[in-house]
Amino acid sequence: MTQLENLNQYFTENRERHLDEMKAFLAIPSISSLSEHKDDMYKAANHLSDLLTAAGMENATIHDTAGHPVVTADWLHAEGAPTVLVYGHYDVQPVDPVELWDSMPFEPEIRDNIMYARGSSDDKGQVFMHVKVLEAMLASDEKLPVNVKVIFEGEEEIGSVHLDQFIADHKDYLKADVVLISDTSLYAPGKPAVVYSLRGLTGIQIDVRTAKGDLHSGMYGGGVHNSIHVLADILASFHDENGHIAVEGFYDNVLPISDDERAAYAELGFDAEQMKEEAGVKTLFGEEGFSYLEQTWARPTLEINGVFGGFSGEGVKTVLPAQAGAKITCRLVPNQDPHEIVALLRAHVAKHQPEGVDIEITEFDKGKPFIAPFDHPYVQAAGHSYETQYDQKTAFIRSGGSIPIVSTFDEILAAPVIMMGFALSTENFHAPNEHFHLENFDKGLRVVSDYLTEIASIEKI
Structure with a gap:
């Protein structure tokens, strides 16, 4: 033998x-x-x-x-x-x-x-x-x-x-x-x-503080910042309606997908209906102008992985939360540097930070x-x-x-x-x-x- x-x-x-x-x-x-x-x-x-x-x-x-x-x-x-x-x-x-x-x-x-x-x-x-x-x-x-x-x-x-x-x-x-x-x-x-x-990986945690403690919404509502409102505005600013990442400079170093690669991906016979069933979603959504395989293999992402803050128990608690936070990770593609991307994220958050609101950025581990x-x-x-x-x-x-x-x-x-x-x-x-x-x-x-x-x-x- x-x-x-x-x-x-x-x-x-x-x-x-x-x-x-x-x-x-x-x-x-x-x-x-x-x-x-x-x-x-x-x-x-x-x-x-x-x-x-x-x-x-x-x-x-x-x-x-x-x-x-x-x-x-x-x-x-x-x-x-x-x-x-x-x-x-x-x-x-x-x-x-x-x-x-x-x-x-x-x-x-x-x-x-x-x-x-x-x-x-x-x-x-x-x-x-x-x-x-x-x-x-x-x-x-x-x-x-x-x-x-x-x-x-x-x-x-x-x-x-x-x-x-x-x-x-x-x-x-x-x-x-x-x-x-x-x-x-x-x-x-x-x-x-x-x-x-x-793809590589990097990310940050955003912690927003607007007051020394939660405030009564009847006494302060409408007159001071609500930490969750501030956070929601920042998070909404990361993307446009077509799935593009709106962080200035984010795509600057992204290598284009070659024609040979596009042709090879097309030959794989991607089944969108099967993917929707596998993921348990009603529709696929991603960066406009790219196929699903291109979006998930060769394009970078910015995802909000978790949001926290305020009252989430049974019933209603009428407060203005003093603190709120979110965890964000980015999948990166060849030629993007994780350290540069974090610097861009920091600059973007600072650009959207209201006066009088404290924001702390914590960096996560990075992978190229x-x-x-x-x-x-x-x-x-x-x-x-x-x-x-x-x-x-x-x-x-x-x-x-x-x-x-x-x-x-x-x-x-x-x-x-x-x-x-x-x-x-x-x-x-x-x-x-x-x-x-x-x-x-x-x-x-x-x-x-x-x-x-x-x-x-x-x-x-």
């Missing part, structure tokens, strides 16, 4: 064991944003280190950071072959509201060949898939076709706060010819996709956008490997989401970043009843195996 036939047999014979091991990994509540789960983060890191060692990887190490630990390992005995750096994250989002789950989020269940658990698709299930590929190759052939390093972090869901510095401090160790990530989705069920661009040439040999090889398991041609697409650390890999390691995901956009990551279709787990094992084998024959660039 060929190596890939041996691997296929290994995956088939060990499938039940692998799924049981995946359940054990998913059962660890590695919620990075909640301090009460700090011990669980170390438990997950140790568990992952043990899985890597059992798979045959060498030098598995848990690195302390100022936040949650980073796990690394390597196998570097493929002389002359490219070096692949595999990245993923073992942290997950909180599970609230837990009452909306059909099964407990950290008690994994398989129903109809679908794994239900928090982290099953984002991203622990896909991280586990890569570990099992390495295990299978080392068990079947006692070697890997390429050199492999892994870096798995525990802070992706909170902005990879400390990973930039970790990569900078360990750039010599992490040096690689290509970075491989499975933290994205297929374009559609059965339709594989290589993501070559991601990313774009790579999709004609790169390592990118194209990913498309070929997908097609060994999927019957449709691989799409090369942008993603509207953000993986901030990707631009860091691009800048510090100067290696192409290949995003080969196996999740589906409908799998409820970040929401109740997150799940992972095991059909794509099975195919993913074989696709990644083929990819590592194929790029071994590509001359190092």
